Amino acid sequence: MKLKDKYMQLAIRGRRTIVISDIHGEKALFQQLLDQVGFSADDILIIGGDIIDKGQDSIGTMHYVFELLKQPNVHMIEGNCDRILEELYEDWLYDYMAYRRTFVHDYLEKVGRTPADYPSQQQLADDILAHYGHYREQLAALPTAIETEDFLFVHAGVDDDYLETDRERALSMPNFYKRHHQLDKYIVVGHYPACNYVEGGLFSHAVKINDTRKVIAIDGGNQVKPSGQLNALIIEADGSLKSEFVDAHPEALVIQSFEVSYQTPHTFTYPEFDIMVEEIDPYFTLAVHSQSGTEFMVKTEYIQGDCGHYRLKDDYTDLFLDVEVGKRVKVVDDTCLGYILIKKGSLVGWVPEEVLAH
Numbered sequence: 075m076k077l078k079d080k081y082m083q084l085a086i087r088g089r090r091t092i093v094i095s096d097i098h099g100e101k102a103l104f105q106q107l108l109d110q111v112g113f114s115a116d117d118i119l120i121i122g123g124d125i126i127d128k129g130q131d132s133i134g135t136m137h138y139v140f141e142l143l144k145q146p147n148v149h150m151i152e153g154n155c156d157r158i159l160e161e162l163y164e165d166w167l168y169d170y171m172a173y174r175r176t177f178v179h180d181y182l183e184k185v186g187r188t189p190a191d192y193p194s195q196q197q198l199a200d201d202i203l204a205h206y207g208h209y210r211e212q213l214a215a216l217p218t219a220i221e222t223e224d225f226l227f228v229h230a231g232v233d234d235d236y237l238e239t240d241r242e243r244a245l246s247m248p249n250f251y252k253r254h255h256q257l258d259k260y261i262v263v264g265h266y267p268a269c270n271y272v273e274g275g276l277f278s279h280a281v282k283i284n285d286t287r288k289v290i291a292i293d294g295g296n297q298v299k300p301s302g303q304l305n306a307l308i309i310e311a312d313g314s315l316k317s318e319f320v321d322a323h324p325e326a327l328v329i330q331s332f333e334v335s336y337q338t339p340h341t342f343t344y345p346e347f348d349i350m351v352e353e354i355d356p357y358f359t360l361a362v363h364s365q366s367g368t369e370f371m372v373k374t375e376y377i378q379g380d381c382g383h384y385r386l387k388d389d390y391t392d393l394f395l396d397v398e399v400g401k402r403v404k405v406v407d408d409t410c411l412g413y414i415l416i417k418k419g420s421l422v423g424w425v426p427e428e429v430l431a432h
Contacts, residue, residue, distance in 0.1 A: 099130060128174065152245065232261065278420050306319065395421065
C-alpha cells in the first residue's frame with residue numbers, strides 16, 4: 075500500500091493548528107498539554123500517530139482520542155505503534171512484550187489475567203479483539219498523511235516521490251529530519267525523538283525545525299527517553315510557528331546558583347553507545363566515544379561493562395547547566411554520586427546535588 079492510497083488534504087490557513095505526536099498511552103499528559111495550549115473548537119488539532127503503547131494508559135488514551143475525533147476540527151494520521159491491534163497474532167509479539175509495555179499489557183491488567191492464562195496467543199488475540207476490534211478497524215482507516223497548503227504531516231517520513239512512499243516506510247523511516255526532500259513545503263514528522271538529532275552538542279527534547287531542508291521533528295521522546303516530554307507544534311493563524319511541552323518529571327527548587335564559565339558539550343544518543351575507558355573514577359571518568367573518537371567525561375554510573383568492553387547505559391550528555399537560586403527545574407536522575415541530572419526547559423544536563431532542595 076502506498077501513501078497515496080491513505081491520504082487526506084486539509085485546509086488550515088488562517089486557523090491556529092496544534093500538532094501533537096507520539097502520545098504513547100499517556101492520556102493525562104496529553105490532556106495537560108491540550109489545556110496548556112488552550113485548545114478549543116476554534117483550533118485545528120492534528121494528532122501525528124502513535125497514540126498507544128509504551129505508556130501506562132493505552133486503552134484510556136485510545137478512548138479519549140476517538141472521542142476527540144468525533145469533532146470536525148480534530149484529525150489524526152496513523153503511526154507504527156497504532157498497528158498493535160493488527161499485529162496481535164504475530165510470532166514476535168510476546169518477545170516484544172518482554173521489554174516494551176504495550177496495549178496488550180493494559181488489557182491484561184484490566185481483565186486481571188496474564189498471557190499464561192490463555193492456552194495460546196491466538197486465544198489472547200481473539201479475546202482482545204472481541205472487546206476492541208472496532209478500534210482496530212478505526213485505526214486501520216486513518217490516513218497515512220495529511221497535506222495542507224504549506225505542510226505535509228506524516229508519522230516518520232517520505233521518499234522523493236512522496237505519494238508513492240510505501241506505507242511501511244512512511245510509518246517507520248528513521249532519521250528523516252536529516253534527509254532532503256522534493257516538496258516545496260514543510261514536512262512534519264514524529265516517530266524518531268528529536269533529541270537524537272544533536273545540535274551544538276546539546277541534549278534537547280525541544281521541537282527541531284530545519285528551514286533549509288524544510289523538516290520539523292516534533293517527537294519529544296515521551297515514554298521512550300527517561301528525560302522525555304510531550305511536544306506540541308503550534309502553527310498560528312498567521313503561519314508563524316511556536317511550540318510548548320509538558321512532562322511528568324518531579325520539580326526541585328534551586329537553593330544555590332550554579333554557573334559554568336566555559337564548556338564544550340557532547341551528547342551521544344542511541345545506538346552509538348560504545349566507549350573506551352581506562353581508569354574508573356568514583357564521580358566522572360575520562361572516556362573516548364568509539365564511533366566519533368570524541369574525548370569526554372562521563373558520569374561513572376552511566377558506564378556499563380568490564381574487561382575493556384564498555385558502553386554508555388543510555389543517552390548521555392556531559393553538559394553542566396547554569397541554574398539560578400529561586401528557580402525550579404525538573405529532576406531526571408538523582409541516583410548518582412554527588413550530581414543530579416536535570417531538565418531546564420527542554421534541555422538536559424548536570425548540576426551538583428547541593429544546589430537543589432530535594
